[in-house]
Structures are given as C-alpha cells and as structure tokens.
Amino acid sequence: MKRVLCVLAAVMLAFTVAVTAFADNIYVNDSSLTFYEEELTKLENMGGYLFAETGIKAVFEANNTLTEDEITRYVQSLYSKDVSGKTVALVINTELGSFDLGCPDGLFSVEELQDFSDAFFNGGGTYYDGVCAYFEAVRTASIAHGYEGAGVVEYELSGIDPFGVVEDEALPFEEQELLESAPYNPVNAFDIPEPEHRIPSERLQPRLLDGAGIISDSKEEEITRKLDELSEKYKFDFAVVTAATTYGKEPMDFADDYYDYNGFGQGKNRDGVLLLISMDPRMVWISTCGKGTKAISTSDTDEIIDLFFDDVVNAEFDNVPLTFADGAVRELKSFRTNPLKLLVVAVIIGFIIASGMVSSMRKKLKSVHLRAAAPDYVAEGGLKLLMNDDRLVDSIVNKSVKAQTTSGGGSRTGGSGGGIHTSSSGTSHGGGGRRF
Amino acid sequence: MSEIIEFKCPFCGGKLEFDASTQKMKCPYCDSEVDVASLQGKDEAPEAEMPQAVPEEPAADDGVEMNVYSCKSCGGEIVADETTGATHCPYCGNPVVMTSKFSGSLKPDLIIPFSVTKEQAKAALKELYKGKKLLPKVFSEENHLDEIKGVYVPFWLFDAVANGIGKYKMENLRTWSDNNFSYTERSVFEGLRSGTLEFRNLPVDGAKKIPDDMMESIEPFDTSKAVPFQNAFLSGFLADKYDVQSEDCEERAKSRITNTTEGMLLGTVSGYGSVTKKSCDVTLSECKSKYALFPVWILTTSFGGKQYLFAVNGQTGKIVGDLPEDKSLSLKYKLIYTLAAGAAVYGVGLLIMLLGGMI
Numbered sequence: 001m002k003r004v005l006c007v008l009a010a011v012m013l014a015f016t017v018a019v020t021a022f023a024d025n026i027y028v029n030d031s032s033l034t035f036y037e038e039e040l041t042k043l044e045n046m047g048g049y050l051f052a053e054t055g056i057k058a059v060f061e062a063n064n065t066l067t068e069d070e071i072t073r074y075v076q077s078l079y080s081k082d083v084s085g086k087t088v089a090l091v092i093n094t095e096l097g098s099f100d101l102g103c104p105d106g107l108f109s110v111e112e113l114q115d116f117s118d119a120f121f122n123g124g125g126t127y128y129d130g131v132c133a134y135f136e137a138v139r140t141a142s143i144a145h146g147y148e149g150a151g152v153v154e155y156e157l158s159g160i161d162p163f164g165v166v167e168d169e170a171l172p173f174e175e176q177e178l179l180e181s182a183p184y185n186p187v188n189a190f191d192i193p194e195p196e197h198r199i200p201s202e203r204l205q206p207r208l209l210d211g212a213g214i215i216s217d218s219k220e221e222e223i224t225r226k227l228d229e230l231s232e233k234y235k236f237d238f239a240v241v242t243a244a245t246t247y248g249k250e251p252m253d254f255a256d257d258y259y260d261y262n263g264f265g266q267g268k269n270r271d272g273v274l275l276l277i278s279m280d281p282r283m284v285w286i287s288t289c290g291k292g293t294k295a296i297s298t299s300d301t302d303e304i305i306d307l308f309f310d311d312v313v314n315a316e317f318d319n320v321p322l323t324f325a326d327g328a329v330r331e332l333k334s335f336r337t338n339p340l341k342l343l344v345v346a347v348i349i350g351f352i353i354a355s356g357m358v359s360s361m362r363k364k365l366k367s368v369h370l371r372a373a374a375p376d377y378v379a380e381g382g383l384k385l386l387m388n389d390d391r392l393v394d395s396i397v398n399k400s401v402k403a404q405t406t407s408g409g410g411s412r413t414g415g416s417g418g419g420i421h422t423s424s425s426g427t428s429h430g431g432g433g434r435r436f
Numbered sequence: 437m438s439e440i441i442e443f444k445c446p447f448c449g450g451k452l453e454f455d456a457s458t459q460k461m462k463c464p465y466c467d468s469e470v471d472v473a474s475l476q477g478k479d480e481a482p483e484a485e486m487p488q489a490v491p492e493e494p495a496a497d498d499g500v501e502m503n504v505y506s507c508k509s510c511g512g513e514i515v516a517d518e519t520t521g522a523t524h525c526p527y528c529g530n531p532v533v534m535t536s537k538f539s540g541s542l543k544p545d546l547i548i549p550f551s552v553t554k555e556q557a558k559a560a561l562k563e564l565y566k567g568k569k570l571l572p573k574v575f576s577e578e579n580h581l582d583e584i585k586g587v588y589v590p591f592w593l594f595d596a597v598a599n600g601i602g603k604y605k606m607e608n609l610r611t612w613s614d615n616n617f618s619y620t621e622r623s624v625f626e627g628l629r630s631g632t633l634e635f636r637n638l639p640v641d642g643a644k645k646i647p648d649d650m651m652e653s654i655e656p657f658d659t660s661k662a663v664p665f666q667n668a669f670l671s672g673f674l675a676d677k678y679d680v681q682s683e684d685c686e687e688r689a690k691s692r693i694t695n696t697t698e699g700m701l702l703g704t705v706s707g708y709g710s711v712t713k714k715s716c717d718v719t720l721s722e723c724k725s726k727y728a729l730f731p732v733w734i735l736t737t738s739f740g741g742k743q744y745l746f747a748v749n750g751q752t753g754k755i756v757g758d759l760p761e762d763k764s765l766s767l768k769y770k771l772i773y774t775l776a777a778g779a780a781v782y783g784v785g786l787l788i789m790l791l792g793g794m795i
Contacts, residue, residue, distance in 0.1 A: 094617070097614065097615075097616060097617070121616075337789055339786065339789075342782060342785045342786065342789065343782055345781075345785070346778045346779070346781040346782035346785060347774065347778045349777065349778065349781045350773070350774040350775065350776070350777035350778025350779070350780075350781055351770075351774045351778070353773065353774075353777040354769070354770045354771075354772075354773030354774040354776075354777055355770065357769070357773050358570075358766055358769050358770045358773065361568075361569050361570050361766075361769065362570055362761060362766065364567070364568055364569075364570075365568055365570060365571065365758060365759040365760070365761055366758050366759075367564075367653060367755075367756040367757060367758065368647070368649050368650050368653045368756050368757060368758050369649060369652075369653055370648065370649045370652050371652045371653070371655065371692065372691075372692065372695045373692060373695045373696040373699055374635070374638050374655075374692040374693065374695075374696050375696055375699075375700075376655060376656035377635050377636055377637055377638040377639075377656070378633055378634070378635060378636075378696065378700075379634035379635065379636045381634070382633070382700070383631045383632075383633050383697075383700045383701070383704070384631055384632050384633070385629065385630070385631040385704060386630045386631055386632065387601075387628055387629060387630035387631075388628075388629060388704065389627065389628040389629075390606070390625050390626070390627045390628075390705075391625060391626050391627075392623060392624070392625050393624050393625060393626050394622075394623070394624040395621060395622070395623045395624070396621070396622050397619055397620070397621045397622075398619065398620045398621075398622070399617050399618070399619050399620075400617065400618055400620075401616060401617055
C-alpha cells in the first residue's frame with residue numbers, strides 16, 4: 001500500500017512539474033535526464049523558433065514514471081490546457097517504450113500525426129536527433145497548412161537563431177534547401193525504358209543515360225567516353241542515370257533495378273557503382289554492387305555526394321557525373337591495398353610475436369625470485385572467515401537506441417543510407433543518397 | 437668444553453658421516469651404519485680423550501672474524517669464519533663439528549636432515565638445463581662444477597596468527613536489448629571481509645652470506661619432517677650459525693604473512709566482473725620464532741669469467757639458479773620467429789585480401 005501511495009505521489013508530482021513547466025514557454029521537459037544541457041538548450045531554441053514562426057507549440061517530454069494510461073491522459077491534458085489550441089504534445093516513457101502523441105482536433109490530420117511520430121522514431125541514433133526530427137516534421141506540416149506565428153524577430157535580436165545553429169551543424173530543416181533548389185523544367189526528358197525483370201548477360205544501356213534531360217548534349221559524349229575508360233581500366237562499372245521520375249518507386253529500388261536489369265557490373269560479382277539523379281522525388285542516389293559494396297560504404301557515398309551536391313542544388317548537372325566518377329575512383333583506390341604494405345605490416349607483427357616468444361624463453365633462464373606470499377605455511381583449516389558481507393550500493397541502467405542497419409541515417413542533411421540490402425532481383429546492393 | 441666434535445666409527449675408528457640416502461650415520465671406510473639416535477649422548481658429553489679445540493686468538497681477516505681450531509685427528513689448523521659450525525679439516529678431510537656454535541642458547545630447535553644426496557643434486561642441475569633454448573651450448577656441455585657443498589642453512593621459523601579486515605568495491609556489467617534499445621546495467625557493490633589465518637614455521641634465511649631470494653625460491657620446506665637438533669646430522673656437511681637476529685628477520689616474515697592474508701581475503705570476493713581493493717588491514721598476534729637448520733646443496737660453476745650459483749632444496753630436490761643467456765642464440769631465434777610469424781601473417785593477410793577483392 002505504501003508503495004502504491006509513493007507511486008501516486010510521484011506521478012502527481014510529475015504532473016504538476018510538467019504542466020507548470022510547459023506553461024512557462026518550455027518546449028522540452030527532460031524528466032528522465034535524457035539530454036545533455038547543451039542539447040536541451042538547442043531543442044528549447046528550436047521549439048521556441050517553431051512557435052514564433054508558425055504559432056504551433058510542439059512539446060516533448062521523456063518521463064519514465066508514467067504508465068501507458070497516464071501518458072495518454074497526460075498528453076490530452078497538455079494540449080487541452082493550451083489556450084491558443086495549437087499544441088502538439090509527444091510524451092514517452094523510454095523504459096517501457098510507451099508513448100503518445102496528440103493535438104487538438106483539426107489542427108493536424110491523423111496521417112500527419114503519424115508522420116510526426118515516424119520522424120521521431122526514425123530521426124536518428126539518439127533521442128536528441130529524434131526530437132529534432134519531430135520538430136522538423138511539425139514545422140514542415142505547419143508551413144504546408146499556412147500557420148503563421150509571431151515572427152522570429154525576438155530570436156534574432158537575442159542572438160539565438162536556431163536556424164543558424166541548425167544550418168551550421170547541418171541539422172534538420174532540409175526542406176529549406178528544397179525551396180532553394182532551382183526549378184526543373186523538363187524539355188528533353190524521356191521515359192527510361194522499363195527493362196525485363198531478368199538479369200541480362202550483357203549491358204543493355206550506355207553508361208550515361210540522361211532520361212531527365214538535364215545534361216548538355218555536348219557534354220554527354222565526353223562523359224560517356226570517360227565513364228567507359230574508367231570502367232575498362234578498373235574492371236568496375238561507373239554508370240550514371242538521370243530520371244524525370246522514378247515512377248513511384250523509391251529511388252533506392254529504382255537505381256538497384258536499373259543497375260540489375262540493364263546488366264551493369266563486371267565480373268561474376270557484377271562489380272560497379274551507379275549514380276541516379278531523380279527529379280521526382282528530387283534525390284540523388286548512389287547504388288553499389290559487388291566489390292563496390294565493400295569499397296564504397298554508406299559514409300563514402302555521403303562523401304562523394306558532398307563533392308557535387310551544390311551543383312545538383314543549383315541545377316548545374318553537367319559536371320556531376322564526372323565529379324561522381326572521380327570520387328568513386330578515389331574510394332576504390334583507397335580500398336585496394338598494396339601487397340607491399342601488407343608485407344611491412346606482416347614483418348612488424350612477426351617481430352612483435354618473435355620478441356614475445358624470445359622474451360618468454362629468456363624468462364625460463366631465471367628461477368630466483370623473492371616470494372611475496374607464503375601460502376605453503378598456512379596452518380590446516382586455512383582462512384576462517386568471520387565476516388562475509390556484500391552489499392549493492394548503486395545500480396545504473398544506461399539505455400541507447402539500437403543502431404538501425406537497414407534504413408534511417410537521416411537528419412544530417414536529409415540523406416539516408418541504404419546499408420547492404422537485397423534488390424528485387426535478389427542481388428546485394430549498398431549505397432546511400434540525399435534529397436535536394 | 438670441547439669446541440670440535442668428531443663421530444668415530446665404533447668398528448674401525450673411521451669418521452662417521454650422515455648419509456642422506458639411508459638417513460643414518462655411515463662409515464666411509466668400513467660401510468658400517470649407526471643410528472643417529474645412538475649418538476645423542478655425544479652432543480653433551482664428548483669423549484674425554486678428544487683433543488681440545490683451540491679457541492685461539494680470533495684472527496681478523498679482511499674485517500671478517502675468523503676462528504682457528506685444531507683438528508683432533510691430525511692436529512692441523514682449521515681456520516673458519518665466525519659463523520661456521522661444521523666443516524672438513526683442510527688437511528685430513530675429516531668431518532668436524534664446532535659444537536660451541538650450536539650449544540646452549542645457540543642450539544637450534546629443529547633440523548631437517550639432508551634427504552637429497554650429492555648425486556641427486558648434480559642430476560637436478562642437469563635437469564635444470566633441459567628445455568632452456570637460450571642457454572649457451574658450451575655452458576651445458578662443458579660445464580663442470582667448481583664446487584658442490586651440502587650446507588645446513590640457519591633459518592628463523594615464524595608462527596603467527598593474522599587477523600585481516602578488507603574492504604572491496606565490486607562491479608558487474610550486464611547488457612541486454614529489446615527491439616529498439618540496448619541496455620547496460622552497471623551494479624556497484626561494497627564487500628567487507630574479515631578473517632583469521634594461522635601461519636606455522638614460515639622460514640626466513642638467517643645467514644647473511646646466503647642470498648635470501650635463493651632461499652625463498654627453493655621453498656617450501658616441510659617442517660613436519662623436522663627433528664630435534666643433534667650435532668651428528670652435521671657430520672659430513674657444512675653448517676652455519678645464524679648471523680641475522682630473529683628480530684631482523686621478523687619484518688620479512690610479517691610482510692609475507694600480510695601479503696598472503698590480503699590475497700586470501702581477496703580470493704573470497706568472487707562472482708563479480710571486477711574487484712578493487714579499497715583497504716585491507718592485517719594485524720598479527722601470537723608471534724613466535726624458532727631456530728632451525730635446513731639442508732641446502734649449494735653448487736657453483738663459472739662461465740665467461742662469471743660465477744653462477746645454484747641452490748638445491750636438500751629435502752625436496754627443487755633446484756633454482758639463474759642461467760646465462762646466449763645473446764647470439766636469442767638473435768637467431770628472434771630472426772627465425774620473425775620470419776616464420778611474418779610469413780604466416782602475410783599469407784593469411786594475402787588470402788583475406790584476395791577473397792575480399794582488395795587486390
């Protein structure tokens with residue numbers, strides 16, 4: 001009974017604290033001490049900025065004292081208390097894994113709420129990234145709804161500009177970049193022929209296919225020649241395809257299928273790498289296959305995309321294929337190891353092993369040592385224990401979000417990693433991409 | 437009182453020596469054997485006709501106190517240092533025992549008689565050479581002993597009861613995960629241990645000229661096999677009386693007792709991922725010491741202008757002694773092993789790279 005009372009008291013206390021806290025222009029309530037102070041400040045700024053810009057108050061609380069039912073009631077109380085009626089509340093118990101997300105009727109649709117929670121859970125490796133993604137999703141939806149807040153003046157004046165912070169650290173709000181991207185007016189676009197769903201024995205398409213019509217005709221020939229040269233030289237296909245649309249497919253799947261069913265790749269493992277520039281959705285995707293999956297990791301693809309991403313955003317696509325090819329060649333070269341280097345490493349390791357063995361042989365020559373202890377002279381009966389007491393004094397549970405290997409990536413600049421996955425043809429692909 | 441004692445064969449008058457293999461007094465001339473116990477009376481009442489030993493002027497030789505005795509068999513002069521309690525006459529080779537070194541308050545409480553013979557001690561040295569790849573070949577092949585002597589080394593044996601109280605900090609790490617999260621639980625415990633431990637007959641070398649580390653290395657000595665002291669056991673061997681007082685040896689005994697107690701208390705803290713000692717206090721009570729003579733074979737050999745010393749436990753046959761290293765052999769082994777291990781690593785690395793498509 002006493003325990004029940006304690007729990008009740010704790011819950012009531014949590015309610016009081018939380019409700020007062022949010023009422024006082026607080027956007028993140030970190031009851032379970034999930035964030036660093038610095039992160040908390042950034043999140044508060046983002047929440048404040050979001051509110052100033054859109055008038056939507058998005059709040060987040062991590063509270064491990066609440067049960068599932070209590071979370072639901074608490075979320076309802078959070079948005080019903082808000083006088084403006086424009087609150088979105090997300091409350092989670094990180095230990096139970098229970099959460100609830102809610103807003104007053106009509107503010108956002110159920111699908112949008114679903115998007116917010118998806119953004120939170122797929123937002124990245126940490127709770128901090130998750131909350132960033134959640135705020136970001138609320139902000140995108142708010143702008144789409146045309147919500148307007150009081151403006152951002154006070155934040156700029158006070159010198160705290162979460163937008164600035166966000167851009168500097170390449171944190172969320174990728175949509176900002178989307179708005180800045182140059183418009184796409186397809187003139188020379190054509191449909192990319194849908195190949196048969198079987199892997200042909202020979203390559204069916206040239207190494208450059210400009211389906212979106214975004215590369216100058218004069219450059220196309222040069223690019224194709226260069227890609228062919230590199231592919232012959234490294235026995236590894238370098239290919240580029242641009243598409244006006246991916247026909248509703250995910251860019252990753254589109255790129256993988258294009259690669260597989262058009263017979264790209266050399267050798268029995270079909271080694272190669274393909275760059276897809278898709279205009280709908282606006283995304284670049286690098287798909288790797290065979291040796292390419294080992295040589296060019298997801299983080300490598302990110303680095304390659306960095307090389308030409310500005311050009312893509314500015315709609316200057318002419319140099320993109322060759323910049324991509326150069327980057328891919330560099331990764332491929334760094335992956336190939338010189339056997340001479342291995343020899344040097346082997347000799348060093350051999351020397352270390354040999355030194356250890358010789359030193360153990362040397363030790364055998366010495367048999368005279370002082371003896372620190374004297375267990376041989378302990379009388380019969382040995383140690384008589386008079387006291388034998390072990391007490392638990394502290395127990396700390398650390399919790400971290402599991403690394404997702406097949407999807408996610410995310411919030412950095414809206415990119416995502418493909419990890420190693422299997423395409424529809426059953427081929428193993430790697431890669432990564434980024435929206436623009 | 438006689439200073440020197442000899443044990444005469446009742447049959448031929450030859451000088452009896454203690455024989456390690458039969459544990460009896462044996463005449464080297466007529467092979468007669470006599471029980472040690474039967475000679476007990478001789479300790480206190482030496483034969484009247486025995487020539488008196490000469491407590492002549494102690495002669496100083498390079499700062500070491502020397503005593504001069506005269507041999508009862510041939511009258512030759514035996515010069516021995518202060519601590520020598522048994523030796524051989526340098527002229528006639530007869531074993532002599534300086535009884536004054538082991539009588540009255542200097543009488544040892546216990547003695548462990550030799551049970552390892554000279555031949556066994558030599559064989560032990562040969563055994564020590566085995567499996568030592570870096571030992572210079574010349575050392576083991578052409579090695580001849582400069583000297584082998586059976587010495588009764590004086591030891592102080594300490595008895596004590598140790599009381600220890602130890603405080604420990606222990607930690608356990610446990611990890612598990614569910615669909616979304618991985619968890620690490622770090623549990624910290626505090627442990628308290630207190631216990632008593634009784635030590636019996638912990639030996640500490642009481643002779644300055646015998647290296648302490650060597651004596652500790654040939655341990656253990658089984659004092660349950662020790663017998664009351666009798667001069668007869670010394671006949672045929674060398675013996676020294678202690679020249680380090682029991683009080684001066686006590687520190688060493690206490691240090692080893694404390695270490696052992698701490699180690700045993702720590703050993704009871706089990707079932708944890710990591711254990712750290714926060715404090716451990718050991719107090720000793722009921723400290724007592726006894727004086728004993730333990731049998732040790734000391735072997736000396738020289739190589740490359742340097743002397744090498746070996747000690748064999750005269751009770752168990754355990755041998756210790758640092759051996760020289762053949763530097764060129766070490767280098768050769770280092771080269772061979774570097775090449776062999778390097779080749780193996782290179783081969784495996786090459787295979788991995790080939791399979792991984794890195795070449």
